[in-house]
Amino acid sequence: xxxxxxxxxxxxxxxxxxxxxxxxxxxxxxxxxxxxxxxxxxxxxxxxxxxxxxxxxxxxxxxxxxxxxxxxxxxxxxxxxxxxxxxxxxxxxxxxxxxxxxxxxxxxxxxxxxxxxxxxxxxxxxxxxxxxxxxxxxxxxxxxxxxxxxxxxxxxxxxxxxxxxxxxxxxxxxxxxxxxxxxxxxxxxxxxxxxxxxxxxxxxxxxxxxxxxxxxxxxxxxxxxxxxxxxxxxxxxxxxxxxxxxxxxxxx
Amino acid sequence: xxxxxxxxxxxxxxxxxxxxxxxxxxxxxxxxxxxxxxxxxxxxxxxxxxxxxxxxxxxxxxxxxxxxxxxxxxxxxxxxxxxxxxxxxxxxxxxxxxxxxxxxxxxxxxxxxxxxxxxxxxxxxxxxxxxxxxxxxxxxxxxxxxxxxxxxxxxxxxxxxxxxxxxxxxxxxxxxxxxxxxxxxxxxxxxxxxxxxxxxxxxxxxxxxxxxxxxxxxxxxxxxxxxxxxxxxxxxxxx
Numbered sequence: 001x002x003x004x005x006x007x008x009x010x011x012x013x014x015x016x017x018x019x020x021x022x023x024x025x026x027x028x029x030x031x032x033x034x035x036x037x038x039x040x041x042x043x044x045x046x047x048x049x050x051x052x053x054x055x056x057x058x059x060x061x062x063x064x065x066x067x068x069x070x071x072x073x074x075x076x077x078x079x080x081x082x083x084x085x086x087x088x089x090x091x092x093x094x095x096x097x098x099x100x101x102x103x104x105x106x107x108x109x110x111x112x113x114x115x116x117x118x119x120x121x122x123x124x125x126x127x128x129x130x131x132x133x134x135x136x137x138x139x140x141x142x143x144x145x146x147x148x149x150x151x152x153x154x155x156x157x158x159x160x161x162x163x164x165x166x167x168x169x170x171x172x173x174x175x176x177x178x179x180x181x182x183x184x185x186x187x188x189x190x191x192x193x194x195x196x197x198x199x200x201x202x203x204x205x206x207x208x209x210x211x212x213x214x215x216x217x218x219x220x221x222x223x224x225x226x227x228x229x230x231x232x233x234x235x236x237x238x239x240x241x242x243x244x245x246x247x248x249x250x251x252x
Numbered sequence: 253x254x255x256x257x258x259x260x261x262x263x264x265x266x267x268x269x270x271x272x273x274x275x276x277x278x279x280x281x282x283x284x285x286x287x288x289x290x291x292x293x294x295x296x297x298x299x300x301x302x303x304x305x306x307x308x309x310x311x312x313x314x315x316x317x318x319x320x321x322x323x324x325x326x327x328x329x330x331x332x333x334x335x336x337x338x339x340x341x342x343x344x345x346x347x348x349x350x351x352x353x354x355x356x357x358x359x360x361x362x363x364x365x366x367x368x369x370x371x372x373x374x375x376x377x378x379x380x381x382x383x384x385x386x387x388x389x390x391x392x393x394x395x396x397x398x399x400x401x402x403x404x405x406x407x408x409x410x411x412x413x414x415x416x417x418x419x420x421x422x423x424x425x426x427x428x429x430x431x432x433x434x435x436x437x438x439x440x441x442x443x444x445x446x447x448x449x450x451x452x453x454x455x456x457x458x459x460x461x462x463x464x465x466x467x468x469x470x471x472x473x474x475x476x477x478x479x480x481x482x483x484x485x486x487x488x489x490x491x
Contacts (some may be wrong), residue, residue: 033254039328044332044335044336044339045340047335047336047338047339047340047341047342047343048335048338048339050342053336053340053451055427056429058428058431059427059428059430059431062430062431063430064426064430065429065430065433065436067297071297073298073300073302073303075302075303076300076302077300077301077302077317078319080316080317082266118400129297129298129426129442131424131442132290133289133330133334133424134289134290134315134317134330135286135287135289135290135292135418135446136290136292136300136301136317137297137298137299137442137443137445138300138302139297139298173472181389207422210426210430211426211430212426212427213426244331244333245331245332245335246330246334246336247334247335250426251426251427251428252338252424252425252426252427252428
């Protein structure tokens with residue numbers, strides 16, 4: 001009986017040690033291949049890591065569903081917007097002619113872009129669904145310059161792993177990995193349904209991330225920072241969302 | 253010694269049962285928390301407060317965007333609810349796969365869950381339904397084997413309801429459906445998937461209520477002990 005228990009104990013110990021080592025190796029490998037999200041530290045970390053890793057293995061190049069013109073929502077729902085401040089008001093009075101998008105960080109040529117310059121690049125549009133994490137949704141056409149084009153003009157360096165983007169609303173900043181940043185449907189959008197984006201929907205410039213829920217499509221974009229690590233931004237969780245208790249990866 | 257060998261429920265069944273029970277409870281609570289932020293349901297691809305509603309739950313919401321008629325908001329718990337919902341979903345799916353995988357190979361389903369061919373007759377099923385409707389306390393043999401209605405119910409939960417609720421959940425993920433668009437297109441749209449996910453939740457809750465009711469009827473502590481320790485009272489003829 002006692003030898004049986006001892007054998008069981010040893011076997012159990014070996015299995016547990018092998019399991020722990022295997023898990024550690026798996027985590028290390030996953031991190032190497034960029035499959036661990038920046039907010040994987042907390043108690044919900046394992047779930048987030050599984051979701052993000054599974055999504056990146058399955059959906060790196062997949063395209064968000066696009067809809068026909070007849071499916072565009074007649075009355076898209078405008079989410080609530082906090083007061084935008086004096087600087088926004090000033091720019092709005094000038095019909096956003098002075099709106100600037102700064103691009104910095106790991107780029108060969110840090111610089112600013114005017115809306116006019118963004119509009120001079122080959123335009124891309126898609127009719128996609130925007131889903132709020134609350135549960136509601138609408139379909140709209142988004143028109144803009146692919147983020148990949150702007151990153152190309154600024155000369156994003158090969159070691160870049162994430163793109164951080166900020167709103168004129170100081171509390172709003174987000175980031176995406178290069179799979180989403182270079183994705184053909186990720187737009188610096190200046191148009192919606194054939195017109196300029198209304199201010200309530202993020203005009204004059206909204207980051208449109210088609211494969212993630214609405215809160216990644218930040219409104220009023222003023223600055224983009226290319227980086228190889230998210231540790232030095234905010235609390236190091238990747239964006240403002242995890243700091244407010246929401247997942248960084250919102251493709252679900 | 254015989255008692256130690258003979259276990260009412262195998263270790264696999266007992267461990268996976270409780271892990272999945274906890275994961276399901278977490279999914280239920282967090283799922284309802286998420287619904288509270290927008291307690292309205294739609295059919296088709298899109299839905300918001302500007303579109304026709306299929307049905308709404310007459311409760312206050314946790315977000316200002318929804319006109320509920322109540323003058324106040326419920327606490328907003330969406331952030332951690334979403335984190336926990338998806339983590340619990342992973343736990344439930346992985347544990348469920350282990351249960352179904354091992355259960356298929358070690359004969360658990362064949363022995364304990366699939367009804368015997370002789371039981372799948374209208375007469376046998378009807379007899380079992382009548383017995384249940386009488387709330388008859390099950391005989392001692394049922395401490396060691398599932399009855400036919402129980403088997404059918406478990407099969408429906410394991411092979412129909414859980415796969416459906418996982419499917420409708422995945423169909424709401426914009427990223428997942430970018431790779432597998434059929435997952436949402438077959439359901440008629442993303443809002444249809446959300447509505448079906450909600451309806452399936454209540455079907456599973458109905459199962460849970462009946463499951464608990466039956467356990468109370470059969471003897472709560474006997475059944476719970478059997479699912480924790482594996483021990484159950486030996487039926488007389490076997491002693």
